[in-house]
Amino acid sequence: MYKKPEKKPCGFGRIKPGGTPALWLAIPVGLVAAAVIGIALQAAPVFPHNTMNAWLRALLIGVCVAPAAITLVWTVVVDRSTIPGALPHPEHSVECTWYDQAAKDSFHLLLAGTGLGAALTSFWLPPMVSWTLIAVFAFTALVFAVSYLVRKES
């Protein structure tokens, strides 16, 4: 009986086992998303006195956004079990613990840094610096509180 040959492994994985390579989907969708973002942002009144051609502005924004958009689409569509060398259970690996600890350390450092920084800069630097640090502190604390409550309720 004829057996269909298995598709060879794809460096960036596939959308499902034996399916289309994930990049074939991620690149066009990412480029379309980047184009839409470019066109939308070029009209934003960020630089009201900018004399550059609108299409050129959209193209430049699109080119800058494209790598991030393609990567984002790829992370959504790829089936990680099809990526060569990807671990089946990364959540049980020691690297996951290292990541968690590093994230915890950086969170606490960010809170301490922005809190102390806001207090200290209020004496010597323009108020905008202190307000910016306070805003980062408040946003970080808010995200923490929401994340904590979501886990508590679930």
Next chain:
Amino acid sequence: MRNRLPQLRRERHLSQEKLATMLGVSRQTIISIEKERFDPSLPLAFQIAAIFDLRIEDIFTPDAPL
């Protein structure tokens, strides 16, 4: 947490790489467990016990007596 993983692995002629593949984790994870620098999660401890056909407490023992 102390463990007998290196001894059990050697008895069964398993390399760290092979054991890591069987468990679906990185080789560094096996190295860290063997050096007693990382305590495996409960599901991983169960998997390790199943591979060696032993109970978890036959492989892992707490530092301080319970």
